[in-house]
Amino acid sequence: MCPCQNGASQPVDNSEMVQVPLNGATNVNGTNGTNGNATANGSANGHANGSTRPFNPYAPRASDFLSNVCNFKIIESTLREGEQFANAFFDTKTKIAIAKALDAFGVEYIELTSPAASEQSRRDCEEICKLGLKAKILTHIRCHMDDARIAVETGVDGVDVVIGTSSFLREFSHGKDMAYITKTAIEVINFVKSKGIEVRFSSEDSFRSDLVDLLSIYQTVDRIGVNRVGIADTVGCANPRQVYDLVRTLRGVVSCDIEVHLHNDTGMAIANAYCALEAGATHIDTSVLGIGERVGITPLGGLVACLYAADPEYVKSKYNLPMLREIENLVAEAVEVNVPFMNPITGYCAFTHKAGIHAKAILNNPSTYEILKPEDFGLTRYVSIGHRLTGWNAVKSRVEQLGLTLTDEEVKDVTAKIKELADVRTQSMDDVDTLLRVYHSGIQSGELAVGQKEALDRLLKKHRGESAQIA
């Protein structure tokens, strides 16, 4: 199990890897590595413009006047879209645990399954509304008065109304034309508004809908005072440029907020969410680990990683980032999946550095190869050294952590031995530490000098023999 995952079951076993925890604070040169700005020679990172803030190439530019990259809200839909994930079954207790965890993390909205889906769904919706969470509670319904009547009785803060507008869905799902859709949307929106709660209108399958149809229905619902309109990439067919264009166009047509719901069928969901914000979207739908229909939607953790890269301070001020791992583990367990190894932030080894070139630079200044700071997420950085891609700088750092004294020449010599051994098999932390200690005591006692490979092999054999006897 990777030491950075503490308790989360992981699909890959790297128990043989040597990992040097860096304690998130001190690098080999004794400079403070936690803020990512201090460098090995003490210079600050990227202050070319004379400001006190470090230069961030990912931050929105002044020219991005529409951008909401630093001003957005999350509509967390694990308990609605996430329940549509093939593996998902959330009992009431689990729903409450997830809702409380998301609330403690700080999401602005929690979206729940339609109370029209089943009697238990309705009861759960009422139960979650009674929890008194800070997050606003929404439920998600068809554009139909029967569903709306049930929804407004649950105690929710708002209702998300959806209906398909593409020809596919108009023909093969509900069979209604645009005139009927518009008339019903007006009726449902007015009804929900009359109850004094928020209402959002969304067109399902927006990217395969006729643009004129879309803009005209959005304009209509905006005029009657809908709180938000939603664009949905229901089949995950859109690319970032298409998302930007559609949101940008819509931004010029409606004055209400704009929500986006983006499926991940082609792996674009995070990039598409980012582009939606750049174009002026105000609300992004997410689910924990991205769970939802098929491969799901924009994952909460991935979106947070992406937006943190743009403006770490803004994202840190809004969300309790160290809770992310706990929430992902909670949901992963509930739906019986592992956290994917390449998951942003919490993935197996997301903050483990391996190659010698990387390790040296990371030890001098973590910003060289890290855009996210593990300590902001309550996580720890590791450097892995028990392999053939290691380098003497990383080994030196371990030597120092063990409190051993070796010259650079000696560290290079023992590094060559680690590589020789790792050419046969990856070395565990214990293997490497033992080698370093045996090497160090050989040097201290005078039994060993740089380059004396046979003497080192003899000492190692002797050590193993002694260990075997003790065992």
Ligand SMILES: CC(=O)SCCNC(=O)CCNC(=O)[C@H](O)C(C)(C)COP(=O)(O)OP(=O)(O)OC[C@H]1O[C@@H](n2cnc3c(N)ncnc32)[C@H](O)[C@@H]1OP(=O)(O)O
């Ligand atoms: C893209 C999305 O993810 S949208 C959200 C999906 N969420 C859900 O489906 C929630 C869970 N669903 C359910 O529990 C059920 O499907 C229910 C309760 C909503 C409806 O169940 P049923 O009445 O048995 O209908 P069924 O599911 O077979 O078909 C959907 C019905 O809704 C209609 N419909 C589909 N989408 C919409 C819509 N957005 N607005 C209004 N009506 C719609 C269809 O025409 C169909 O009506 P029909 O009874 O005339 O055939």
Ligand SMILES: O=C(O)CCC(=O)C(=O)O
């Ligand atoms: O309500 C919405 O905006 C989206 C509904 C949905 O889940 C989808 O279209 O994929």
Ligand SMILES: [Zn+2]
């Ligand atoms: Zn969806």
